[in-house]
Amino acid sequence: MDTWKRLCGEVAELQRNGIAPESEEGQAVAKAWWDMTMEFTGGDMSLLPELLKFSENRDSMDVDFKEKMACMDDFVPKAMEAYFTELGYNPFEGVKND
Numbered sequence: 001m002d003t004w005k006r007l008c009g010e011v012a013e014l015q016r017n018g019i020a021p022e023s024e025e026g027q028a029v030a031k032a033w034w035d036m037t038m039e040f041t042g043g044d045m046s047l048l049p050e051l052l053k054f055s056e057n058r059d060s061m062d063v064d065f066k067e068k069m070a071c072m073d074d075f076v077p078k079a080m081e082a083y084f085t086e087l088g089y090n091p092f093e094g095v096k097n098d
Helices: 002-016 024-041 045-056 063-072 075-087
Strands: none
Touching (some): 002 075
16 A cells, blocks of 8 residues: 555656656656556556456545555556557456456
């Protein structure tokens, strides 16, 4: 959770400074975000749909947590897309988020 909060803070700072998700700084955050995701899931790709559901289900979250989740709305998805494009694969391809 500490890593997630730190990364959300970094995203907020990048956004305040007008730094693009595709920039070197944005890509560093994307890599750190993906590393955090892999550590959290233990590399189990079958958990990705559950993480996607969690990030979209904000109704039950407190206001502070919802504000922190705002980093997931725009910057992080764009940064991750650019990151995976650069790597030449997308681990979310074919992942259903029912």
